[in-house]
Each structure stands twice: as structure tokens, then as C-alpha cells.
Amino acid sequence: MTHFLTHEIGSLAKPEWRVKGVLGRPINNHDIDDAISWGKRLGIEYKPLLQILRGRVLSADDKKEIKRWACLYAVRLQEVAGLDVVYNGEQDRSEMYQYPVTLSDGFIFRGLVRSFDNKYYQKAACVGKPKLKKPWHNDEFLSLQKMTKRIIKIPITGAYTLAAWSFDEFYTGKSQTIGSLKALKEKAKARRAFILDIARYLIRPNIKMLLDLGASWIQIDEPAATTIPSEVPLFVESFNESVRGLKGEFTVHICYSDYRLLFPHIQKMKNCSQYALELSNRDSKELGVSDKQRPGYEILKWFKKYKIPSRIGLGVSDIHSDYIESPQLVRDRILYAVKILGNPALVNPTPDCGLRTRTWEVSFQKLFNIVSGARLAEKKLASPNP
Amino acid sequence: MSKVACFFHGIYPRSGQLAQASRDFDRKRLAIKDLKVKQLADFSALIALQKSGSFDYIEDGKLSWQDIFRPIVEATNGMEVGALTRWFDNNSFFRQPIIGNKINVDTKKLDNYFPVITPAKKWKVTLPSPFTFAKLASSKSHDSFEKRLGQTTEITALIIKYLEKRGVSYVQLNEPSIPYFGTTKKEITVFLKSLSVIKKARKNLKLAIHFYFGDATPIISALNKTDLVDVVGIDFYKTSLSQLPKNINLEVIAGIIDGRNSLMESGSSLKQSVSQIIERLNPPVLYLSNNSDLEFLPEPVAKEKLSLLGELTRSFRSHSL
Numbered sequence: 001m002t003h004f005l006t007h008e009i010g011s012l013a014k015p016e017w018r019v020k021g022v023l024g025r026p027i028n029n030h031d032i033d034d035a036i037s038w039g040k041r042l043g044i045e046y047k048p049l050l051q052i053l054r055g056r057v058l059s060a061d062d063k064k065e066i067k068r069w070a071c072l073y074a075v076r077l078q079e080v081a082g083l084d085v086v087y088n089g090e091q092d093r094s095e096m097y098q099y100p101v102t103l104s105d106g107f108i109f110r111g112l113v114r115s116f117d118n119k120y121y122q123k124a125a126c127v128g129k130p131k132l133k134k135p136w137h138n139d140e141f142l143s144l145q146k147m148t149k150r151i152i153k154i155p156i157t158g159a160y161t162l163a164a165w166s167f168d169e170f171y172t173g174k175s176q177t178i179g180s181l182k183a184l185k186e187k188a189k190a191r192r193a194f195i196l197d198i199a200r201y202l203i204r205p206n207i208k209m210l211l212d213l214g215a216s217w218i219q220i221d222e223p224a225a226t227t228i229p230s231e232v233p234l235f236v237e238s239f240n241e242s243v244r245g246l247k248g249e250f251t252v253h254i255c256y257s258d259y260r261l262l263f264p265h266i267q268k269m270k271n272c273s274q275y276a277l278e279l280s281n282r283d284s285k286e287l288g289v290s291d292k293q294r295p296g297y298e299i300l301k302w303f304k305k306y307k308i309p310s311r312i313g314l315g316v317s318d319i320h321s322d323y324i325e326s327p328q329l330v331r332d333r334i335l336y337a338v339k340i341l342g343n344p345a346l347v348n349p350t351p352d353c354g355l356r357t358r359t360w361e362v363s364f365q366k367l368f369n370i371v372s373g374a375r376l377a378e379k380k381l382a383s384p385n386p
Numbered sequence: 387m388s389k390v391a392c393f394f395h396g397i398y399p400r401s402g403q404l405a406q407a408s409r410d411f412d413r414k415r416l417a418i419k420d421l422k423v424k425q426l427a428d429f430s431a432l433i434a435l436q437k438s439g440s441f442d443y444i445e446d447g448k449l450s451w452q453d454i455f456r457p458i459v460e461a462t463n464g465m466e467v468g469a470l471t472r473w474f475d476n477n478s479f480f481r482q483p484i485i486g487n488k489i490n491v492d493t494k495k496l497d498n499y500f501p502v503i504t505p506a507k508k509w510k511v512t513l514p515s516p517f518t519f520a521k522l523a524s525s526k527s528h529d530s531f532e533k534r535l536g537q538t539t540e541i542t543a544l545i546i547k548y549l550e551k552r553g554v555s556y557v558q559l560n561e562p563s564i565p566y567f568g569t570t571k572k573e574i575t576v577f578l579k580s581l582s583v584i585k586k587a588r589k590n591l592k593l594a595i596h597f598y599f600g601d602a603t604p605i606i607s608a609l610n611k612t613d614l615v616d617v618v619g620i621d622f623y624k625t626s627l628s629q630l631p632k633n634i635n636l637e638v639i640a641g642i643i644d645g646r647n648s649l650m651e652s653g654s655s656l657k658q659s660v661s662q663i664i665e666r667l668n669p670p671v672l673y674l675s676n677n678s679d680l681e682f683l684p685e686p687v688a689k690e691k692l693s694l695l696g697e698l699t700r701s702f703r704s705h706s707l
Contacts, residue, residue, distance in 0.1 A: 111684025
């Protein structure tokens with residue numbers, strides 16, 4: 001019988017007690033109650049955590065411990081929801097850009113840049129050859145190993161996205177004149193060198209260290225992969241450079257993008273065993289497995305058409321909405337994917353992206369229903385008239 | 387010999403304090419009146435920066451605009467704010483305008499979005515070009531692009547009339563779509579038709595259209611044969627000077643300050659580039675400016691770049707007027 005491997009994508013919201021504890025802000029009774037209530041639900045022996053949270057002054061070690069507890073809670077939440085593959089929900093990281101850049105040489109933060117509305121991010125400029133200051137995720141992996149017996153997947157921000165979200169003050173020559181064809185060509189060359197150096201000197205060494213420690217599954221996060229359509233081949237090249245000669249399971253997560261731009265270029269991706277995609281955000285909420293009922297999953301036909309052999313991390317749950325997809329809706333999204341791809345082994349149900357913008361309650365219900373939907377789909381496929 | 391002048395255009399980055407205040411306002415930690423105090427502080431600093439650089443025209447920086455369409459959408463009955471959408475190839479997003487069948491701009495709602503700049507003869511405003519507006523918008527009843535363009539042209543014409551009444555001297559329409567996506571002959575025709583409607587809407591204000599995020603060569607060649615606008619703008623980080631027509635009849639905006647990279651331009655390299663631009667295009671007036679909005683940069687970097695722009699222009703003014 002088919003078993004649909006289920007997993008998350010990366011982040012979970014950080015509990016208030018984790019945020020306040022690490023920042024040294026006062027932790028109130030509501031925060032403590034939250035730690036108790038989730039501790040009970042997830043079967044965690046949480047009393048030592050309460051002792052730390054109730055401490056008047058939190059030491060650096062206490063803060064480290066609080067992060068470790070948050071990781072444990074996140075892992076248990078995923079386990080109780082029934083996921084096959086787990087991660088710590090980024091409880092140990094600040095986020096996916098500033099965190100890795102801070103741990104790398106060759107970058108300087110230049111200041112706040114708006115992403116949209118009143119949302120900003122600290123944008124760095126590359127001012128020298130990128131070099132690792134410190135391993136990004138080794139401690140996180142070692143800690144996770146002690147927390148779970150399930151498969152662990154470690155996400156790492158990809159080279160293309162790090163370059164796309166940074167300024168380049170190093171590779172682009174300062175003296176070049178503008179408005180010439182030569183300058184335009186030189187700029188393109190500089191861009192390629194920048195991206196490939198991040199792959200070579202930041203991403204690859206990190207992945208290698210994780211593999212050496214025993215990690216088996218690395219998810220390379222590339223939300224910016226299609227930002228500049230003409231640079232999709234560069235994204236492909238940077239992925240290949242990041243995993244070149246390494247042995248492990250390498251997957252890529254791309255979201256909120258025009259996936260059509262990936263084709264045919266991703267035919268050249270080597271050793272990419274899964275594309276985890278945000279899809280349910282584009283889909284209808286109707287039940288059914290027809291093209292009309294499943295408009296969000298049309299891109300799967302492109303994967304089939306271009307004979308991409310990799311699995312699909314099938315986004316079946318919208319992370320920007322509190323709407324809880326029913327197990328039946330999840331089932332139908334999975335069955336539609338199987339119908340298009342023609343092989344259940346190519347389908348791994350997931351949320352669209354990290355769940356950090358949802359509450360833990362919503363996240364848990366969404367993950368739980370992803371798993372329930374996967375079981376329903378398995379039953380349906382095993383029935384005499386699937 | 388070309389006269390050399392300068393200004394900046396488009397959305398200017400908010401300072402760290404204003405960004406924080408905007409976030410605090412979102413989280414209900416700050417009252418609107420306190421947010422406005424911060425906005426005014428940024429506005430005053432930006433005006434002072436332009437005046438100290440002897441900019442020929444002054445813009446407000448659109449410090450309260452959430453994106454280039456939002457105030458217009460919110461002031462237009464029959465238009466709605468839609469999905470978060472990527473702004474071309476940037477890590478920056480806008481809310482897609484959704485256009486209904488009947489639309490009507492309530493210009494009173496725009497007053498706060500166009501703060502008065504004195505003297506009025508220096509007051510300049512950037513608006514989205516109707517073509518880009520229509521290209522990036524959707525319509526409730528799945529109308530054709532041509533119909534949407536007709537609607538956005540109508541809105542833009544009304545806003546230009548409103549701005550001229552308020553005393554604005556110079557309106558620049560920002561048009562990234564044409565150079566970024568390229569266009570068909572049919573699209574060029576409807577684009578020119580749209581500009582002819584806009585031209586009729588203005589009385590005396592100067593009208594510019596600026597092309598960026600791509601090669602402006604084909605469209606500049608087409609516009610150079612018309613008198614639909616007074617000024618055309620070129621992004622010199624995407625356009626090769628040698629491909630442009632020699633001796634442009636129109637005034638020209640030279641996008642020579644990069645709004646998308648924090649790398650500070652070299653003054654001497656820019657000086658050389660400007661000399662080459664003057665030599666080839668020989669326009670009546672050359673406005674030195676930024677290629678794209680500066681909002682893709684942190685505010686301290688944008689500030690430094692505007693200072694450089696002022697200095698550079700001064701060096702040309704001293705011997706080219």
C-alpha cells in the first residue's frame with residue numbers, strides 16, 4: 001500500500017515565552033499558561049522549562065535553554081500531528097536571511113529596505129569574497145538528533161536567494177562606465193560570479209558539514225528562484241554547484257513564484273530529489289479531482305511534460321490563511337497530483353511554506369489534516385475502484 | 387550645448403525611525419498623529435536635502451505611499467486593492483489594483499498624498515504611467531488590456547488636471563513595463579494614443595515619461611518622432627547609449643544613479659558618462675536623475691546618492707550652461 005511521506009517546510013511561529021525569554025522581556029502568566037497547555041497536549045515534561053521562565057533574571061545559558069525547549073515543542077507538535085519528517089520550526093534561528101548572513105564574512109548590513117506596505121528587512125551588501133564565519137546549522141542539527149527518531153530535514157537558504165536579497169558592492173566593478181554594452185555584459189558576469197561564490201563558499205561547505213555530522217536530507221530554500229526570469233539558469237547552476245560531489249538527499253523549496261519560468265531549465269538540475277512548492281494558495285476549495293476543481297495544481301502538468309523525475313513537495317495547505325483545509329480537500333489535492341504525475345511515490349504532502357504566520361493552534365490543525373488527508377488518499381488508492 | 391539640471395523621482399525610502407513608526411502603527415503601538423509627526427520629519431529632511439543640492443525640481447518622496455498605485459486605487463470609487471504581487475524583478479511587492487466597470491476618482495482623497503512644495507515652479511510629481519498601471523492591474527469583469535488602459539488613462543488625466551490646479555509644474559509618468567516586457571506594435575499604438583489623451587489633459591505643466599528596468603531604445607526612437615511629451619527618461623543601467631538615436635529633440639532624463647544597488651557611484655565615472663550622453667543625444671535639457679525609485683535602497687544610502695547627484699550636476703552647471 002502507498003504511504004505518502006508528509007513533512008513541513010520550515011518555520012513555525014515562535015511562542016511568546018520563547019520570544020520574550022530570548023529578548024529578556026518580562027514573561028507573563030499567559031505565556032506560562034501557554035507553555036503548560038502545549039506541554040500537556042504534546043506530552044512534554046515541561047516543569048524544568050517553567051522554572052527557567054519564572055526566573056527573575058535570565059542568563060545567557062537560560063536563553064539558550066529556552067530556545068532548546070522551543071525546538072523540542074516544535075518537534076513534538078509535528079510528531080503529534082503525525083508528520084514523517086520533522087524540523088525545529090526555525091526556533092533556533094532569527095529568520096532565513098539575516099541569520100545566515102550574520103554568520104558569514106564578506107557582508108555588511110546597509111539598512112532597512114521595504115518588502116511591501118510597512119514590512120521591512122535588513123538588507124546586506126556583499127563587500128568581499130563570501131566566507132563562512134561559523135557553521136550555520138551544525139548545532140541545530142546535533143540538537144535535533146537528540147530530540148527525535150523521525151527523519152530530520154534541515155532547510156538552508158540557497159545561494160541564488162541570498163544573492164537576490166543582497167546588494168553587490170564587490171563583484172560589480174566601481175569604475176565601470178554606464179550605458180555601454182560592455183558594462184551590461186560585465187554586470188552579468190559579475191552577477192554569476194557572486195551567486196556561484198555564495199554556492200561554493202557558503203552553501204556547499206555548510207551542507208558538507210551537515211552531511212558529515214549525519215544529516216541526510218537538506219532542503220535548499222530558494223523563494224527568489226524566478227525573481228529575474230533570465231537568471232533561472234543561474235539558479236539551476238548555483239544549486240548544482242551547492243551539492244556538487246556531495247551524497248545526500250537534496251531538495252528545493254520555491255514559493256509564491258511563477259513556476260512556469262523554471263522550465264525547461266530545471267531539466268539541468270542534478271541530484272534534486274524533490275521540488276517543494278506552494279500550490280494550495282492558487283487552488284479552489286471545492287472537493288474533486290478534475291482540472292476545473294484543482295486549478296492550483298496545473299503546473300504539475302509541466303513537470304510531467306518536461307519529464308522531471310523528482311518528487312513534488314505538494315503544498316496542500318495555505319499558510320497565509322486560518323482556513324483549515326479538511327482531510328477530504330487534502331485527499332483530493334493529493335489524488336489529483338497522483339493522477340497528473342502518474343506515480344504516488346512522487347507525491348509528498350506538505351504545507352505551502354513555513355507556518356510562522358499562523359498560531360500554533362492553526363498550524364497544528366493544518367498539519368494534522370495534511371496527515372489525515374494523506375491517509376484518506378492512501379485508502380482511496382488501495383480501494384478496488386480508486 | 388545641453389543645459390544640465392537634476393532631480394530625483396518616485397518613492398524615496400523611509401528613514402529607520404519612520405519605518406519603525408510605520409511598523410508600530412500597524413501593531414497599534416503608535417497613534418496616527420505620532421506617525422504623521424515622523425512622516426513630516428522625513429519629508430522636511432528630504433526637501434532640505436534637495437534644496438541644499440540645488441535640485442531644479444523638488445519631489446515629496448511619497449513617504450506615506452504603500453506602493454505606487456495604492457493612494458490612487460483608494461481614492462477611486464470602483465477600484466479595489468488586490469493580491470500582493472511582485473514588482474517586476476525586485477524583492478518588493480505591490481497590491482494589484484482591481485478595476486471595476488465604473489470608476490470615478492475622488493481627488494479630495496488625494497490631497498494628503500501630494501503635500502504642497504514651494505515654490506510651485508519647482509513642484510514635481512511622479513505618477514505611474516497609465517500603460518504600466520493597466521498592465522499590472524486586473525479587472526473585475528476580465529476586460530481587455532485596451533479597456534483597462536482606457537480607464538487608467540482617464541484616471542491619470544484627471545489626476546494631472548487636479549495636480550495642475552494645485553500648482554504642480556512638472557509631472558513624470560514612470561513606465562517600467564514597456565522596457566521590461568517589450569511590446570508589440572499594437573501596444574505601442576495604444577500607448578501613444580494614451581499619451582495623446584494625457585497631453586490634452588495638461589495645460590502648462592511639463593510632462594515627462596521615464597522608461598526603466600529595461601532597454602528603452604525602441605520606445606525612445608518611437609517617441610522622438612512625436613510631441614506627445616516634453617521629456618523622455620532612460621535607465622542607463624539597462625540601455626546602451628550607442629543604440630539610442632543621435633540628437634534627441636526632446637528633453638532627456640538620464641537615469642544614472644542606480645536605485646537598486648547600494649554601491650556608491652564613482653563621481654568621475656559618472657562625469658565621463660554624462661559627457662558621452664550629452665555628446666550623443668545633445669538634448670535641449672539633460673536632467674540627471676535616478677534610474678528607478680530609490681525605495682529599494684536603505685535611506686542613508688539613498689541620501690548619499692542624492693548628494694552625489696547634486697554635486698555632479700553642479701560640476702556641469704559651472705561650464706555647460
